[in-house]
Amino acid sequence: MKTKEMVFAALFAALIGVLGMIPPIPLGFIPVPVTAQTLGVMLAGSFLGKKTGAISLILFIVLVALGLPLLSGGRGGLAPLVGPSAGYIFSWPIAAFCIGLAIEKVWPTLKIWKVIIINFIFGVVLVSLIGAPVMAIITNTSVWAGLVGATAFLPGDLIKAIIVAIIVMQIKAVSPIEQKINN
Numbered sequence: 001m002k003t004k005e006m007v008f009a010a011l012f013a014a015l016i017g018v019l020g021m022i023p024p025i026p027l028g029f030i031p032v033p034v035t036a037q038t039l040g041v042m043l044a045g046s047f048l049g050k051k052t053g054a055i056s057l058i059l060f061i062v063l064v065a066l067g068l069p070l071l072s073g074g075r076g077g078l079a080p081l082v083g084p085s086a087g088y089i090f091s092w093p094i095a096a097f098c099i100g101l102a103i104e105k106v107w108p109t110l111k112i113w114k115v116i117i118i119n120f121i122f123g124v125v126l127v128s129l130i131g132a133p134v135m136a137i138i139t140n141t142s143v144w145a146g147l148v149g150a151t152a153f154l155p156g157d158l159i160k161a162i163i164v165a166i167i168v169m170q171i172k173a174v175s176p177i178e179q180k181i182n183n
Helices: 004-018 037-048 050-065 086-109 112-138 143-174 177-180
Strands: none
Touching: 004 037, 004 050, 004 143, 004 177, 037 050, 037 086, 037 143, 037 177, 050 086, 050 143, 086 112, 086 177, 143 177
């Protein structure tokens, strides 16, 4: 891994930690709050690509496990990694990898609508398909109830996917993906 990739991975882990400073929105009927951090997950995959994007999220999870209060609401340590949010948190490196893989494949013909669709599929649907069943198992509820409850995240996550698409199209020229393709 090149120094530049390590710096990008560290910067995006820090960015996701900063997004955790935005107060979470508890929904009441599901034990997992709405956070801004999934925006960072989508941005990491879309801007950094599959490898560096996934590494940035693995680094983030390691920092959380070490006790840094980087999750929304100032949470850190091992407790959030075994609680109702665990499936969502552990899905983030997978989502960033899948987003990055798909973005890299369409990079030469990248359009805003492609970024939105890729982020919705892998940054919203995939994260929910991993996170909701794990949450259901941990809270001793049915997987179906978990999946139905997770639909509450869809409107906000769609907005995040649109925001990420706009940002990525604006900063595409400085992306490590662009530099990799042009070299």
